[in-house]
Amino acid sequence: MDGKRQQETLDYYCGNNMARLRQIAYPIFTHFGGISAKDYDEFYSEANRTVWSAAASFDDSRGEEFEAFLKSCLSRKFKSLMTSRNRVKRIADRMCLSLDAPVEEEGGATLGDVLLSPFDLETELLIETGAPSGSRMEQYLERLSRKQREIAALLSEGYKPSEIREQLHLSEKEYSNHMAMLRSYENVSVLF
Template sequence: MTSADLSVLQPYCENDMQLLKKISRSIFLRFNEPLTKADHDDFYSIANMTLWQAYNAYDPDMGISFDGFLRSCLQKKFKSELTHRHRQKRILNQFAVSLDAASDSEESCKLLELIPSDFDTFEEVTKRYENQQYQDKVQLYISRLSNLQVNILNLLINGYRTNEIREILHLSSKELTENLQIMRSFENVKILF
């Protein structure tokens, strides 16, 4: 197009580009994709850029109106962008691992158990405080545990590893993990604070 044909852009650029936004929204609705406000802003930016690209690429001799040409360009750009975003999500999902998944170590414990934490329930229980009130809290914590959980706690305090505890107490990996989760649950641990 020549510079004299800038009038073809006039309807798209008026009123804060409302016509371009309206066309973009109608295309979004056809894709049935849930889009956030930030996504809409991204796609409006793509639409603005596509408008200028379509203007530069449009040839009136093609036998199609500029409006039709722009719509087809916008549909292609939006579809390409959505495909790119979904591809990125699939790539990221390949590397995602659940914290409840078993680790590759021979102990066959969950990954969540391997993540270091500033707070260690068992360390807190074994600390020796002169304050009788804290000792009472520890006793209350221990009283809420089952006999099996108290046995697990005693073995942990004595430095046994999870695979050794399983063997000593004849527990499956699942049983031990479930008991450890209960012992470390906020409902039980909040007593110590």
């Protein structure tokens, strides 16, 4: 396609706010489904780029109409765009939670502070150093969250509740909830 004819073709498809290109592109990309109205701009922009590259690579001597060639180019382009958008690595994992996510009921605490974990750094260090383990107190501490172990450690060092709340940045309600877990029968029963 010569330069003048190429410019006329581009004016026809891209002129008047891409009216003709929109008429051709809309049925092609809606055929794939799963596209919301907010994504239409992205597909129309891709159609605009495709019409420019199709006009540059179109060969008049093959006896084919430009519009049929353009439709096949758009179909392939939209199919590859949908494939790349739906790849697993590009889909946001909505079920994944971060341990650094704040917990609303716990004030400034994070999910990692509140969750019970079978891994205990102190126990691992005791095993590494060869210190005896397996006492009832260790079993009791293993059942507690990190924040509850911190409270228990501060209580054993003689801190007052107001000092503990201040040091760990806890509200009275949070502190009382943690203390209730420290005193719960489920946890305390291990000690006897």
